[in-house]
Amino acid sequence: MEYDPIGSTLYAACDDGTMLCFGHNKENQTEERRIDIAARLTSISWFPSQGATGYADCFAASCSDGTLRFIQKSGTTEKTIQAHEGAAICVKWSQDGTSLASAGEDGEVKLWSRTGNLRSNLASFRRPVHSLSWGGNISSVVVANGNQLCILRTQTKGERIQWEAQPKEKGEVLAVDWNGQTNKILCGGEDHCYRIFDPSGLLLYASAPYDDVVSCLAWCPDGTLFVASSQNKIELCDQKGRSCDLQLLPVGSIANMTWNPRGTRLTGSSIDGVIFSAAIVERVIEWKSYTARLRNLNRIEITDCSASDTGRVDDVEHSR
Numbered sequence: 001m002e003y004d005p006i007g008s009t010l011y012a013a014c015d016d017g018t019m020l021c022f023g024h025n026k027e028n029q030t031e032e033r034r035i036d037i038a039a040r041l042t043s044i045s046w047f048p049s050q051g052a053t054g055y056a057d058c059f060a061a062s063c064s065d066g067t068l069r070f071i072q073k074s075g076t077t078e079k080t081i082q083a084h085e086g087a088a089i090c091v092k093w094s095q096d097g098t099s100l101a102s103a104g105e106d107g108e109v110k111l112w113s114r115t116g117n118l119r120s121n122l123a124s125f126r127r128p129v130h131s132l133s134w135g136g137n138i139s140s141v142v143v144a145n146g147n148q149l150c151i152l153r154t155q156t157k158g159e160r161i162q163w164e165a166q167p168k169e170k171g172e173v174l175a176v177d178w179n180g181q182t183n184k185i186l187c188g189g190e191d192h193c194y195r196i197f198d199p200s201g202l203l204l205y206a207s208a209p210y211d212d213v214v215s216c217l218a219w220c221p222d223g224t225l226f227v228a229s230s231q232n233k234i235e236l237c238d239q240k241g242r243s244c245d246l247q248l249l250p251v252g253s254i255a256n257m258t259w260n261p262r263g264t265r266l267t268g269s270s271i272d273g274v275i276f277s278a279a280i281v282e283r284v285i286e287w288k289s290y291t292a293r294l295r296n297l298n299r300i301e302i303t304d305c306s307a308s309d310t311g312r313v314d315d316v317e318h319s320r
Contacts, residue, residue, distance in 0.1 A: 035075035136180030181223035188214025205241030
């Protein structure tokens, strides 16, 4: 599940080999369409908006048959590559769109060119790689393998950085996300906790255990917030790991969460096929004697605290 580069349409891969697309028409009404991909997708990654022109209308997809596919937003498959033995689990474009990283059940982490040519085998592990994320530049990728995190260099032959992200006896790391703005690495897994590390492997924060595994997590694009999910639960936290809000959702285990490019909306899906959407409210901006507070998705409360007009409150209503 991922938004297109401008955040106007949400694309969600389905187990039946199709993809659901959710957008808005001219009357601001939600429109849904289904695209037949004829393959079971495990993850998708849109070509970044700052990349080369001519590629922005396509995304890369990893598939359960071990292939990577380059697909137009219309659903037309441009190219199919046999990339991994077993399922290809995850795929991700670099920030500038010059490289594509993939990982799979075979434990291989590979680097591909924009046109789908293999550049290098970055690493080979004995266990499946469940998740990967690019760093703040295009020279490093962090991958989750077993109970460890490993930073791989994509442009130099420098030594990899590897450390235990959780106790070995408590299972595997299932999700990792590296934020380019704060340069912090977020991970979670079968030990029921989420943790924040710096790129050297120094632990910055460890949460209290949830009742179930941490199935997925995602940084907000600006790095000020992140979300972590477990069974029927989503927690919003600041960049230091402190909880800001906790939402209980009767949707089962959450399989995927993604922010829109502006970081104003969060969308997720569960393994039971439920798609949900959320937005951050109570954001505050101050200017001179005025304070603007986002009360809900349609209402901004503006307070004037000047001496001449103490306590005056105005509301701005908008359909979006």
